[in-house]
Amino acid sequence: MKRQWGWGVLGALGLGFVAVRLNGKLRPKPMPVNIERFFLTNPLRVSYFGYRDALRLAGDLKGLRVLEVGVGVGVILEEIAKRVGDSGQAFGVDVQSDAVAITEQRLSQGGLMSRTGLATANALEMPWTDQSMNRVIMVAMLGEIPSAHRVEALKEAGRVLNEGGKLVITEFWPDPHYIPLSRMVGLLREAGFGIVDIHQKPLLYSISAKRER
Template sequence: MATAGAVLLAGTGVYLHTTLHGKLRIWQRELDRAGLSGDERLLDLGCGRGAVLIEAARRLPRGQAVGVDLWSGEDQSGNRPEATLANAAAAGVADRVEVRTADMTELPFADDSFDVVTSALAIHNIPTSASRYRAVDEAMRVLRPGGQLIIADFWPMARKYAAHIGQGTLRGLGPGYWYSGPWLGVTLLHTVKKG
């Protein structure tokens, strides 16, 4: 009983660290690794209240960060476009952030519209595997040749997305992006769209 309690307490601590600090630090690192020049057009799928979207916008002084979401409060509390725009304003990047209501499986953008497409723990919320694959296909469709796809999701999902598109590298993001323990760890799928 004492062991189970200790494991539960430790898992709660890991979850809180990831939610409050870890995932943001990891996205800062991964966006830095992407080597953005500052004038890109970036799309964030399932942007929620804008954590990744705003971090991306900070790196795009001459670019644009577009976030799409269905704004479900079920997946994230307080999830609405006004909250995301308020967060962007508070971060001083509102001039380069746009949010739209859109379904990841039917993106309202032309082919080859973005230099980078990101998604943080959003695609797995789509209820069917066929629809999740459709979202990944849509991300690839709107990405220009030579553009980067950067998806962070639970490891079984990230592996399936990579297998579906037949390309990309997978990398575990470590304890900073665990939800209670390694069994709920997040993996990064990174790929560059072939021309």
């Protein structure tokens, strides 16, 4: 009897997981901020699925203008703002105003707002001028954009990147909106990027790319 219960619970969890993944794939949409607060700030996420891999590929950020697209609750932007130093600037954009508000609060508490610019806007139309950024970072965000608009979002990232600027993307599984690496490479090429570097570890990859002009 106990064993049957065990299988029942496992089966229900498995079905729930498949349903969430399917829903994320078929109807991509921004993750609600309350869920982000839990999933994006817990220690496992921050240590393994956090910013380290993306920021390693982004290189030394000191003095640079670095934009994170889809900041969520600001965990990664806070680290970016620390790394750019006094001479650099960190920028963040999110389509959800609640996420931007939480990010602002986080950066203010850390005394980092003087070197940070935030905007509530869509990744498809960002409020920064052409070639104004040295780096653009996207972590676990592109898959939340409907598939028909993903190349457009990458082109918009390419628009704000300056000559020699780098786009860095991290995706991890089992994010319901996970985009497999081979698909991501295809999207980047379609958007006019050349691949610079790929870093993979179990359940996660980071990829850096430069616009081919």
